[in-house]
Amino acid sequence: MNKILLHFDIRCEKSYVKNRAARATTVTLVIAFWPFDNNTLDLYGAYDGTLIGNGSYTTSFLGYGAALNFVQSSSQFVSIASSQLLLNSRSFTIEAWIYLRGSAVTDYGIFGQCPSTSANLCFDFMTRSNRLYCAIYNNSVQGGSTLTLNTWYHVACVYDASTQTQSVWLNGVVDGSSSASAYQDTSGTTTIGAIYNSSSTVCLNGYIDQVRYETIAKTASEILDDATLYVYYSFDSSSLIDNGPNGINGTSFGNLMFTAGRVNEAAQFSAGAYISYTYTPFYFLGILNHPFSISLWAKPMGSYRASTLVFVDKGASWCMHFLVMTSTGLLSANLWNGGNVGVNGPILPLNSWTHIGYTYSTTNGIQLYINSTLYATSGSITFSASGVPMYMHVKDIYLRETDEGKQKIYNKPISIAENLLQNINTLVDVETKRKKLFNDCYDILSSFLNFYYLQTIDPPDKKFLLDYTKEFDNCISRNISLCRY
Structure with a gap:
């Protein structure tokens, strides 16, 4: 075999x-990966997170390791210090496995960096009314597919600086795209399992696992x-x-x-x-x-x-x-x-x-x-x-x-x-x-x-x-x- x-x-x-090898020869990547195996550390050691609100761990869908379990009402999420993970003026891809619980008709945060609710200074990746939603304030894209509760999904948000387009992906398939100017801020705190929205932190209700960040449009x-x-x-x-x-x-x-x-x-x-x-x-x-x-x-x-x-x-x-x-x-x-x-x-x-x-x-x-x-x-x-x-x-x-x-x-x-x-x-x-x-x-x-x-x-x-x-x-x-x- x-x-x-x-x-x-x-x-x-x-x-x-093969794809990864070809990409590595032409692009210098910044990569972060949070497997959440009973900690909030970045596998590569550069962007370790801090668990806020006493979130717990559950078994990963992979059968080994763990996934984070967040309760929205308890304001639980992962925080990464400001000015560390940079999204500004560049292409990037953010991926995660999520498992939604509760009603999910409201916003559930997945990944965010939002120091100010001003044009091009706030990035949100979330579910909104059971659909994927990605926004570089004030430009947003919402997916067309409705997510089912109590189901594992692979989700992604991609920003391509060369074409100024953003897209959301569900289980490996593009689910929506739109034009968007590049994100500009360099000082924001990064949140996983939460986004900043209308002067409040909106958290995830459910599980999140295998979160990845790369400075390319995959x-x-x-x-x-x-x-x-x-x-x-x-x-x-x-x-x-x-x-x-x-x-x-x-x-x-x-x-x-x-x-x-x-x-x-x-x-x-x-x-x-x-x-x-x-x-x-x-x-x-x-x-x-x-x-x-x-x-x-x-x-x-x-x-x-x-x-x-x-x-x-x-x-x-x-x-x-x-x-x-x-x-x-x-x-x-x-x-x-x-x-x-x-x-x-x-x-x-x-x-x-x-x-x-x-x-x-x-x-x-x-x-x-x-x-x-x-x-x-x-x-x-x-x-x-x-x-x-x-x-x-x-x-x-x-x-x-x-x-x-x-x-x-x-x-x-x-x-x-x-x-x-x-x-x-x-x-x-x-x-x-x-x-x-x-x-x-x-x-x-x-x-x-x-x-x-x-x-x-x-x-x-x-x-x-x-x-x-x-x-x-x-x-x-x-x-x-x-x-x-």
């Missing part, structure tokens, strides 16, 4: 890392990646570091090796080896009918054997194989909607790289792409997700990407043309007792079950299975019926 990408979006643009593809690229593993430098925006690093189990790939390095899986996590980072995969995309490059080596490429579970009561290969090399993409729904792909060629793209949306159902061409589709179907954040495991096969097709996971489906560029639903992990079941028994069980998910597993002949492997007896004793395969 060379690169893995997971997006939770239907769209997929250019590579996250492109549409960069914002889309920030909003929807969930994980991206390049496997370069023999590493399971997540090269996407969320820092969801993988952990290897078993004999995982790294080798030369199609571009730089790839991960090579022997029997029992896989990549997983010690927590449940895949929040969006647990949401009913939530779209996602998976892309990867696969290279079966030597001879075929029954293999799982991507496996997802939440523990003992819910699991599924998104992408599998049979013992004859046949690729299958699957989904759960109360019963198994699947589409078959081609037989993967041995000792050769094949690009695989898997997207899901309620409109199009499963769409399976092979080498950027739509190969099979299920038609419109629902996704009966687990309702909770998920584990993911990647195992059993060589996977890799090109420089524009890293292995990634996105949080919405993608189009045919976009599929070549990225996407992969790299999700798979099993709690301790079921990890052993998966590793020891899956290859055997899959040959009998023909890669269809059953509501229970009741092997027809235990002795017959024991003829194939002694370890299967251990699986039986661990109660195989816990999992749908």
